[in-house]
Amino acid sequence: xxxxxxxxxxxxxxxxxxxxxxxxxxxxxxxxxxxxxxxxxxxxxxxxxxxxxxxxxxxxxxxxxxxxxxxxxxxxxxxxxxxxxxxxxxxxxxxxxxxxxxxxxxxxxxxxxxxxxxxxxxxxxxxxxxxxxxxxxxxxxxxxxxxxxxxxxxxxxxxxxxxxxxxxxxxxxxxxxxxxxxxxxxxxxxxxxxxxxxxxxxxxxxxxxxxxxxxxxxxxxxxxxxxxxxxxxxxxxxxxxxxxxxxxxxxxxxxxxxxxxxxxxxxxxxxxxxxxxxxxxxxxxxxxxxxxxxxxxxxxxxxxxxxxxxxxxxxxxxxxx
Amino acid sequence: xxxxxxxxxxxxxxxxxxxxxxxxxxxxxxxxxxxxxxxxxxxxxxxxxxxxxxxxxxxxxxxxxxxxxxxxxxxxxxxxxxxxxxxxxxxxxxxxxxxxxxxxxxxxxxxxxxxxxxxxxxxxxxxxxxxxxxxxxxxxxxxxxxxxxxxxxxxxxxxxxxxxxxxxxxxxxxxxxxxxxxxxxxxxxxxxxxxxxxxxxxxxxxxxxxxxxxxxxxxxxxxxxxxxxxxxxxxxxxxxxxxxxxxxxx
Ligand SMILES: Nc1ncnc2c1ncn2[C@@H]1O[C@H](COP(=O)(O)OP(=O)(O)OP(=O)(O)O)[C@@H](O)[C@H]1O
Ligand SMILES: [Mg+2]
Numbered sequence: 001x002x003x004x005x006x007x008x009x010x011x012x013x014x015x016x017x018x019x020x021x022x023x024x025x026x027x028x029x030x031x032x033x034x035x036x037x038x039x040x041x042x043x044x045x046x047x048x049x050x051x052x053x054x055x056x057x058x059x060x061x062x063x064x065x066x067x068x069x070x071x072x073x074x075x076x077x078x079x080x081x082x083x084x085x086x087x088x089x090x091x092x093x094x095x096x097x098x099x100x101x102x103x104x105x106x107x108x109x110x111x112x113x114x115x116x117x118x119x120x121x122x123x124x125x126x127x128x129x130x131x132x133x134x135x136x137x138x139x140x141x142x143x144x145x146x147x148x149x150x151x152x153x154x155x156x157x158x159x160x161x162x163x164x165x166x167x168x169x170x171x172x173x174x175x176x177x178x179x180x181x182x183x184x185x186x187x188x189x190x191x192x193x194x195x196x197x198x199x200x201x202x203x204x205x206x207x208x209x210x211x212x213x214x215x216x217x218x219x220x221x222x223x224x225x226x227x228x229x230x231x232x233x234x235x236x237x238x239x240x241x242x243x244x245x246x247x248x249x250x251x252x253x254x255x256x257x258x259x260x261x262x263x264x265x266x267x268x269x270x271x272x273x274x275x276x277x278x279x280x281x282x283x284x285x286x287x288x289x290x291x292x293x294x295x296x297x298x299x300x301x302x303x304x305x306x307x308x309x310x311x312x313x314x315x316x317x318x319x320x321x
Numbered sequence: 322x323x324x325x326x327x328x329x330x331x332x333x334x335x336x337x338x339x340x341x342x343x344x345x346x347x348x349x350x351x352x353x354x355x356x357x358x359x360x361x362x363x364x365x366x367x368x369x370x371x372x373x374x375x376x377x378x379x380x381x382x383x384x385x386x387x388x389x390x391x392x393x394x395x396x397x398x399x400x401x402x403x404x405x406x407x408x409x410x411x412x413x414x415x416x417x418x419x420x421x422x423x424x425x426x427x428x429x430x431x432x433x434x435x436x437x438x439x440x441x442x443x444x445x446x447x448x449x450x451x452x453x454x455x456x457x458x459x460x461x462x463x464x465x466x467x468x469x470x471x472x473x474x475x476x477x478x479x480x481x482x483x484x485x486x487x488x489x490x491x492x493x494x495x496x497x498x499x500x501x502x503x504x505x506x507x508x509x510x511x512x513x514x515x516x517x518x519x520x521x522x523x524x525x526x527x528x529x530x531x532x533x534x535x536x537x538x539x540x541x542x543x544x545x546x547x548x549x550x551x552x553x554x555x556x557x558x559x560x561x562x563x564x565x566x567x568x569x570x571x
Contacts, residue, residue, distance in 0.1 A: 061408040194427070195422075195426060195427025195428075196427075198409075198419070198422075198427065199419065199422055201408060201409040202407055202408065202409055202411075202419060203405075203406050203407055203408040203409075204371075205366075205371050205400075205402045205405065205406075206402075206405060206407060206419075208369075208370065208371050208391075209369060209371065209395065209399060209400045209402070209470075210395055210419065210420070210422045210423055210473075211390075211391040211392040211393075211394065211395025211396070211422070211423045212391065212395075212422070213370075213391055265409045265410060265411050265415060
């Protein structure tokens, strides 16, 4: 296992080096802080989404559904749309950055908890029902978003569109700091839960018998998931192709890879492994696509394509037992 | 001592347990028998707080179920439920190791490793410890689950149909082991059994449950009678006495 982690760490360092140095033109005093901020944002987003996905899969007892497949980041677009709808594009633009950030975090955490409460009623253990409930809820959110957008003036619509794409090209420092302030404690708490998560993963009865009744742990994990995804989404926009498009499979890809590269039931292994892989995919992917291949295709599109295939594969394999 | 006082339980408006009271002193093997749907599993899961208690009161030593800290109860009482769906993909050794969680909270020490080794050896699982749960037979899986409950090292052990899927040798071995744990280590074991002959052969006390009520309670020789088979199980099997022990001729 250690050698796998050494390998992952090596890949990450390589990605970071490539990201920081390749295609560097101009003065370093400008490039270093510019690319550094971008790097920090990518790592933060990667860790948040990977951790949120692991937590989510553990407490729902499934390996197919993720917060994003459920349309959690579509929720972000919904909040955005609702704001533009309510305030108008001018009113929206006038909102101060920190207020917008806290508003987004607050609404997404609240709505997320509500969404998960609905989902958990669908019944843990009943895989098909769980996945279906999740997908239908995701569709509902997207449909509601589209509905609101139809009623918005086309020019104001532009505002939403530009704000809801994954924005890894430009990183607002203050936003980065605010996100870190919310995300780092949540990441630390998730790490502290690692042994309890191992027990929760056994299932309701076994966990209760071992003195770890799932309800409390599930609630705590849910709050962490909401904060993590909200933070990542507020910082970068949905990592999906954006705009009411297909849901994001980023978390799914990363956690499936983690299960593959470091197979272990222990969250002390799974959490760091998934976070490392997430950072490698984001940073390495960005470097290869932009700086080496000079492709115009944004990274999310590629992740989306591969992730969609993986999702289908997992679903079909599950259906065949 | 496990004390159950006036416990009633309803599900979907149907009475599952009706005013059940019983007390199980420390030490000994108690067999819980009764027809399908009698409420045996429900009773065990209420004692082990797997289901929320609706009416009545259950205490285990000085702990009140439902009010005490979950970890304290997990160090005093272990349960193996009837259908243990383990959702994580674990190896046998890892599963048995999870039984120690109430003691080490995730950081196993030397004593924990020793307890796991002992449980693996006792249940003939040492050779299977690196196999995944979905790569072993039903009986082997059943043994792993019982081993996990034993590794928890509690004074009270509740086992819901542990003989499911076990062959005759493994069944007898398990029952002998339980009796040994009760006699020599002072453990209190409650075990749900369908094969009445195992209850007669290994239990110190037999409690029969039917329709959510306790209908018989006492030493095997007194409880296991043709009257019980007819009245409670509605079947006409003969009982003959061999070596002073009732044996159901099926
Ligand atoms: N989740 C549930 N919802 C509604 N009724 C239930 C539920 N679980 C069990 N029951 C009912 O409660 C009664 C007692 O069930 P229980 O599982 O305690 O029986 P049991 O004595 O363990 O039976 P068996 O020998 O078949 O395991 C049964 O009539 C059953 O139909
Ligand atoms: Mg039962």
